[in-house]
Amino acid sequence: MDVSIIIVNYNTRNLTLQCLVSIYEKTKGISFEIIVVDNASLDNSVEYIKKEFPQVTCIENNINVGFGKANNQAVRICKGKYLFFLNSDTILIDNSIVLFFYYLENCKVKSVCCCGASLLDMQQNLTGSAGNFPSLLQEFLDIGFYIFCSKIYKRKFSIAFHVHGNEIIEVDYICGADIFIKKEIFNLVGGFDENYFMYYEETDMFYRLKNLNYKSIIIPNINIIHLESGSFLNKKTFDVNKFTMIYKGKVLYYKKNKGSLSCFFMKCFSFIFYIIRLPRYYRNIHAIISIIIHS
Structure with a gap:
């Protein structure tokens, strides 16, 4: 075959x-x-x-x-x-x-x-x-x-x-x-x-x-x-469930391949990314921040 x-x-x-x-x-x-x-x-x-x-x-x-x-x-x-x-x-x-x-x-x-x-x-x-x-x-x-x-x-x-x-x-x-x-x-x-x-x-x-x-x-x-x-981030509707799966995958990738310290800084950059774009994501910002913190 x-x-x-x-x-x-x-x-x-x-x-x-x-x-x-x-x-x-x-x-x-x-x-x-x-x-x-x-x-x-x-x-x-x-x-x-x-x-x-x-x-x-x-x-x-x-x-x-x-x-x-x-x-x-x-x-x-x-x-x-x-x-x-x-x-x-x-x-x-x-x-x-x-x-x-x-x-x-x-x-x-x-x-x-x-x-x-x-x-x-x-x-x-x-x-x-x-x-x-x-x-x-x-x-x-x-x-x-x-x-x-x-x-x-x-x-x-x-x-x-x-x-x-x-x-x-x-x-x-x-x-x-x-x-x-x-x-x-x-x-x-x-x-x-x-x-x-x-x-x-x-x-x-x-x-x-x-x-x-x-x-x-x-x-x-x-x-x-x-x-x-x-990317779903460029679509008109924000899919929280999909974001959760993607972010958990990213966290696992960083922890496994880059280490916990790199993962921490990655989360910090993510936090800044979404805070800067607050007007765009304000309806979901609480869910986004929670996912970043707890993933």
Whole structure:
């Protein structure tokens, strides 16, 4: 088996079905399997998937075990030489999986173990595909100081950026929407840390890969549509539950990889960030400050 495609589903029945259609329509020239891990969805996702795609392997969880743990479950039963972690809200628009497969098969730089696409939104505009590892300097610049060094910030510090042009670039981490990686390397690094429920689990995994001197790249002439376009902070409504999950993931990342003191300063910078933007977040500021303090 060449590739195992792994999709985690949680109440995204229609999106998952759309994603599956695109995989079978576009993927030719390799052997592959698809494993869908359902995290106790309430929208009859599994029933529809089994009906429309009986060849798909479904893992049915009784509870929502989180993103990283669900992916690890699938890895334990998959047969592919390569793993392709694909979000349910993605749509393949070309034979992306074959392009990833042959790139890594023929890559002469043995330390390159993982690749991703240049992601597009529904209007086919570029959206976040990769990022730099979080750092205290990045948190400080995010307060607003990045305007004084915008070009350097985007290249060296931004934790989410889009990729354009034709040159393959090395990145710190690839967006969790589309991670194509050698299975043996994924297992060597220990898979996703299951202490993360959702968010920052891929950043943590890539940080461990980097420490083992492995490289990850974005291939910009491969495009995949990702329907999640941009940070929820830029949307009109503020999702407190999503903010909670993201911030808990960030705190865990800092404590694990940077230490408690760095985590403390990160929280201080977060506090300043939201206080400065009080007019924008005043309706949720008490919840935000509480999450920052207690996470």
